[in-house]
Amino acid sequence: MNASLAEKLLHSIIDTSNNNITIADAKGMILQTNEEHWSVYGIKASGYKGKSVFQLEKEGILTPSITALVLKEKRPVQIMQHTQTGKVIMTQGYPIFDEEGKIIRVISYAQDQTEIRNLQEQYEQLERKLQGYQTEVEELRRKEGIHYRSKAMQQIVNTIHRVAESDATVLFLGESGVGKSMFAHELHNQSQRSKEPFIEVNCSTIPESLFESEMFGYEAGSFTGATKNGKQGLIEQAHNGTLFLDEIGELPLSMQVKLLKVLQEKKFMRIGGKKERHVDFRLVTATNQNLEEMVEQGKFRLDLYYRLHVIPLQIPPLRERKDEIPFLINRYVDLMNVKYKTSKKLHPATYEALIGYRWPGNVRELENLMERLILTTEGNTIYPNDLPPSISGEPISNTTVDELQKEASIIDELNHLDLNSAIEKVEEYMILKASQQCKTTYEMAELLGISQPSVVRKLKKYKGVRHHQRTK
Template sequence: MNDKNELKYSVFKNLVDNLYDEVIVWDDDYKIVYVNKASYRHYGLSPEELIGKTFYELTKKEYWYPSVLPDVYKNPRIVSIIQKTHLGAKIKTTAVPIFSAKGKLEYVAMNVKDVVSEVPSTVKDTVELKNKDFITMSKEMTVLLSLTEKIAKIDSTVLIQGESGTGKTFLAKYLHKKSKRSKKPFISINCASINGNLLESELFGYVKGAFTGAVGSGKKGFIQIADGGILFLDEIGEMPLELQAKFLHVIQDREFIPVGGTKPIKIDIKIVAATNRNLKEMVNIGKFRRDLYYRLNIFELLIPPLRKRERDITPLANYFLNKNNEKYGRNCYLDEKTLKIMLGYSWPGNIRELSHIIERLVVTSEKTKIMPNILPGEFFTLQDEEENIFENTDINLDEIMSEYEEKIIKKYYELYPSSRKLSKELKISQSKASRLIKKYIEPKKTRES
């Protein structure tokens, strides 16, 4: 082959690196020697994080199942298999044994394709995986889950705290699953969604004739229904003060009296509560009982917000991407620039917001590759600075405008590093884009050099 028709190695590698289908190569020590960027979509891991890892390290963490590699090494032949990743992606893997000139098995090369349903399937709203309870790669969540498993083994009350959308209910279910009460009921009640008077009868139940409109034979409350299992009280900070006193008695004595009743009923339950409110502050201003707070807070589980665990954003985004691809019969994936913007976003709505954003992107994207231009506007606001912009009384309007302009140009230039690309994305002329680059970008480059 003459030089004109030869493909340079660097060009060839760049092509394979960016193929939509995953390409992965194992050596004869069961170690990954190459994988392309599709690994982000399937496992939430970069090629750099995977290359050098052994088959045993990865299967121990259940990144995919079932496995095909040992079978190919034991009985060398081409094998195709349907697998599922820990992010919920359904994939078809074709493993091909590669032999040396002497007939020795040296490598196994795999081509991994996404499997998309012909007809969109119904997908549950809750995050449920076959072999993986939590999608996480962050140290913070790993530590939290380890602590949760220890606390699950004892019957003391637990208080789960975290911002809205961080997964407090999901963590409570995980605690139930890991506890000795896992075969018994998990009863969940949201204290904010039920009127105060009705909340009492829902929790404690009532006897026959307890009040006008009561069911003739009476009704069991959630406390009694949860007997033997776990009672989960979400948004405990919304429980009325007068009801807090009655619930304190349940925690202390493990018994209760139904509404309208006179005889106490003994129960065996573990109580788990959750809130996104600052209960300590509510105690100080008289909105929450101090004694109840300390009874609930024997063990505290604090879920960090998504912005504090950046390593979880990529695997979670790809999990929701796989889930919605299946739901809507799409085959979308995130452009690297889109993912970069998402990694820099503050996620005030946490995992719930991420889930909704990914669903919106899958539905609205006209192309398979999800580009930055269809991200919602809030991804391009200067969230950290705008809260304090008016605190400086010495700054004038021109300075404010110039400050925002500089930040916008720097942020977009990272993603679109040329005047042509920048002008297209910001819908300005190329000459104006060039002037702004000279004003805000080139002086920085000069200083750094």
């Protein structure tokens, strides 16, 4: 091979290399280089041709110069450069010695690491955020019974803990499904009566004709169908403990009178009985109705209302404490996975749809939905199409579902790769996806925020890999 052909071949190698190559002599003068490489330093070819790396370093263009370091230390050097254009460049320099051991050339390789560094920083930020979420979820799990994050819920819990030691009557107000029963249990568990019975009564589920016998019990033979030994009522069962009357607004007016008497006198009589029984319990009630309006309408006794309205606590609906929704979703997914021995997870798009939903049924609706999704969906990933239309909106096309499944598959694969391989996998996916969306490499460059030559190089790289994999 003659000298001119060898030099031409060397120029071709330098110009077409994915790595940006620069060759300098023993004085640091630039002899040959990949011109495209210098755009990252913010200068044109005329800005470095005929100049030494020492001059470029003095002008602040090379900070520092890899060639200058190699000439100084007389050994291979690797550094990271930060350019005036905000780029991060990884450079490696190698000395070439003559027969007498003197440096005659320095070859350096530079690669723009800005995109990769940004991806790495985003990845690290995501990791820190996930670790923060995991820590907060663990803190929620350590709280007994109640899982909350908002200040409003914190104030309610604080109030519960303050009043738990007293026997003051507490009235929980709020929409169905906000967790009034859960708070009543917490109040009992924090009280001095915690080792005694907690009797929960849903006033809306007991027929009016049976209410008195259920609440007060009856003596043997007091009416047709009565058991021969009689029956202890719910009020009696709550002796020394807590009686929780849920949906108190559904309590019949006839029973309201009798309940008021029990609260005033701390004694009652079974149906068919002849002796009064003394009872000691803490009364806790809850309702999703406006008791004041019911009093005005004559549906609820005013004197009983004042008896119940000692410490009213309004539980906000879930839509007003949105910062708790992600944690509750994660909690119930985890609980249901353990309960049903599964390992299902939510696709990010599903997660976003759930967070944006208004949850009219509150925490109860969220819990029930998570259980249903874990039980009824196929595969380990729950997609937006698996959600009820009221949450997901319009049905998602098969093309979109296929894309979501592909993204989920890539996410699963990333969990088994090291950082560099994961970044390369994400880059490949974004390049090939952009190639499907755009008509030209210039459109791709604008979409991806990189140069058009970079798009061309990356397309060659990743489409070549795909072709090789198909022909194997």
